Amino acid sequence: MKKSRIGILTGGGDCAGLNPAMKWVVKTATDDRLQGERGVQYEVIGIRDGWKGLVQADPSRGDSQEWLVPLSQDTVRTWDRTGGTMLGTSRTNPYNPKNDQSKKVLQNIEKLRLDALVAIGGDDTLSVACKLAKEGVKVVGIPKTIDKDLWGTDYTLGFETALNVIVEEIDRLRTTAGSHKRVFVVETMGRTAGWLALEGGESAGAYIILIPEYDFSIDKVNELVLEGRRQGARYDIIVVAEGAKPAGGSETVKDGLIDSFGHKTLGGIGETLAKAIQEGTKLETRSVVLSHLQRGGAPCAYDRRMGRYFGIAAVDLIVKGDFGKMVSYRNGHLTSVPINDVLGKLSLVDVKTQYDTERYNGRRTILSR
Ligand code: F6P
Secondary structure (H helix, E strand, O other), X not given: OEEEEEEEEEOOOOOOOHHHHHHHHHHHHOOHHHHHHHXXXXXXXXXXXXXXXXXXXXXXXXXXXXXXXXXXXXXXXXXXXXXXXXXXXXXXOOOOOOOOOHHHHHHHHHHOOOOEEEEEEOHHHHHHHHHHHHOXXXXXXXXXXXXXXXXXXXXXXXXXXXXXXXXXXXXXXXXXXXXXXXXXXXXXOOOOOOHHHHHHHHHHOOOEEEOOOOOEOHHHHHHHHHHHHHOOOOOEEEEEEOOOOEOOOOOOEEEEEEOOOOOEEEOOHHHHHHHHHHHHHOOOEEEEEOHHHHHOOOOOHHHHHHHHHHHHHHHHHHHHOOOOEEEEEEXXXXXXXXXXXXXXXXXXXXXXXXEXXXXXXXXXXXXXX
16 A cells, blocks of 8 residues: 655644644544545644744754654554644744755755655744645645634634633632622733633633723723722623723833744743832732743633544545645634635734723624624
């Protein structure tokens, strides 16, 4: 039977859902019955630490095995229950103009005899996949990011698990917030996209939700808080996305560092906002940054299921020889889109149809959305 080798890697920020996707790539590719029907015998090789692994895994060097993990049905059997990525990840950009290592990646793909490559990642990881595809590499993408900002798909792995974390933590905060009659500002991740804050805040029943797509006025936030108290609220939960900013202001940046894809590290708006609320309302206000907790823990049922479907769909694309595509979930259906079409644009909250700019919260008219 014809033999074919698939490489698989996870790149960018980790999240829940990566391991289920990898498990189902391996199970589907190496399924005995399917192999018989296809007339092709696939083997799957895991590449450690994202694109860094493909820069390093040169088989002519003695240490290349450190970067490679042969994946059998047995190896991946329990992976769908675990968070993070069993292969590790990195934010290495082989096309970083300051240190271009793309030639090494191309040579290693050749030397490792990879007939196809599955890249699981967000915009950054897939931008590398797209460039490799243009050089002739047979690549298939699987979308993941807790930010859910990837264009071309309604779902990205990790998002629902992150929402569950937001809800669980806010539920915990409610009891202590209520006991002390405090205002709590909860900062979520999401970069320039407000999905985590908006849908997390909606799920948790937050009083105010601030998103990057709509600049807020601190006076208005304070007015809303005081209005709520006049109406009998004992405490307040305010969710703010890390990328949200006051009108006329700019994003809060944690440190001056820029990663190899050119991103700044956002963070700190929650604390600044808490201080401004305490000053403006004289109410005791605390802030909590959920940070990487949102990326941690076991995948929720939805991420296990979507990881499974995305993994299976990725193998379907490989079997069909339909390369340069990212599997995608659109309008309730699994499908695929050219990776090239996904890049350079982000899926952001549509303020007009999804955000209430008066209440600073989700819309209360759903059917007109
Ligand atoms: O893109 C996912 C994400 O978690 C963002 O929401 C966040 O801004 C960023 O990654 C944090 O990156 P790091 O893990 O490098 O701190």
